[in-house]
Amino acid sequence: MDVLDRAEGYLLRHGRLIDRLRFEALFRGGSRDRVLDALRPYQNPSDGGFGNALEPDLRGSGSQPEPVEVAFWILDELGAFDSPMVPAACDYLARVSAPGGGVPFVLPSVRDTPRAPWWETDDDPPGNLVPTASIAGLLHKNGGTHPWLAAATDFCWSRIAALEETSPYEARAVVTFLDLVPDRERAEAEFARLREAILATVTFDPYASGPVHFPLDFASAPLRLPLFEQDVLDRHLDALLATQAEDGGWSANWLVWTPVVQHEWGGYLTVQHLKTLRAYGRLPG
Incomplete structure (x- = not known):
């Protein structure tokens, strides 16, 4: 078989x-x-965000930024960014963005729902490259024009320019953004500056155990x-x-x-x- x-x-x-x-x-x-x-019921008609355990470790029904990323990866694999789900989700992202244009890693409303123990936040969380950078990258790849994207892109460039060291999930989001954003000259310059810092977050033993991040987590398809x-x-x-x-x-x-x-x-x-x-x-x- x-x-x-x-x-x-x-x-x-x-x-x-x-x-x-x-x-x-x-x-x-x-x-x-x-x-x-099947994807539509995970989107909340009240605000356009996604929840309802589309991201399995967030069990609540309420919208959070990370399930929008999960939904956008699914829409991307289907070539379905013409779906009305996309602008509705972007409207949601615009409403929950922090000053500066990025969405937080997770919103304080998560405290009221069952979730994995790493989904914690302060009362007033700042914007985060996770998941802002991946969401912005996917929108760029698929010709997104929603007003949220311009502010989110500026946020990503600013945060990436300030990076010296990074962590695996942040590095993966940065790679997605830099691989997909249209400004190739700027992306390639930032990538060259950060390449060693990104590689420092990668586990190269293909049979390593535990919550490690392998090369294929960063490059699930060939990268530019x-x-x-x-x-x-x-x-x-x-x-x-x-x-x-x-x-x-x-x-x-x-x-x-x-x-x-x-x-x-x-x-x-x-x-x-x-x-x-x-x-x-x-x-x-």
Whole structure:
């Protein structure tokens, strides 16, 4: 049984409906519209934001910035940034942005909901490159024109220019932004300045355990930026294939703090890893 068949079996046994439909649309010729139909209930009509455990570690119904990023990655893989969900979500981002144009990592309203222990914040959180930079990058990639994007882009440039050291999640957001933003000269200059700091956050042992960040977490598809040599990527692609579990899925390497998230993340990551393998020509056919 090949990689796709095994993964499909895992998703049928354990995956959320949205991840099963993503798999069908991306790998089996299924309907893009059905994925969009499944995504819409995660968006809150009251404010345009996303919640409702689209990001599995945020269990509450209320909107938060990070689930907007999750939704935008799904819309990106479908080529669906023409969806009305996008401007509604951008309106939400504009309303919750901090002074300076960036959205916070998480809003204080998270305190009223079940969530993983790392979703904590001050009373008045500042804008953060996580998730502002990734969201802005995806909007640039897909021709976004919402007014929020200009302020968010200025915020990202300002914060990136001030960086000397970084952390894995922040580095991943920075890479996404610099890889997708239209001003290539400026992006390449900042990338050259920060490349070693970014690489310092990467775990290069492909079989390392725990909540580490591998090269393919930064480059889930080939980048325009010269971050990794091909031999590094090949070694990690080999490991990704080798670590597909007996049940056909891949699991999160961070804390499973409540049982339901094990397979909610497992289904999401299984589709993500299949996309990566295909992007690098590693899937059969």
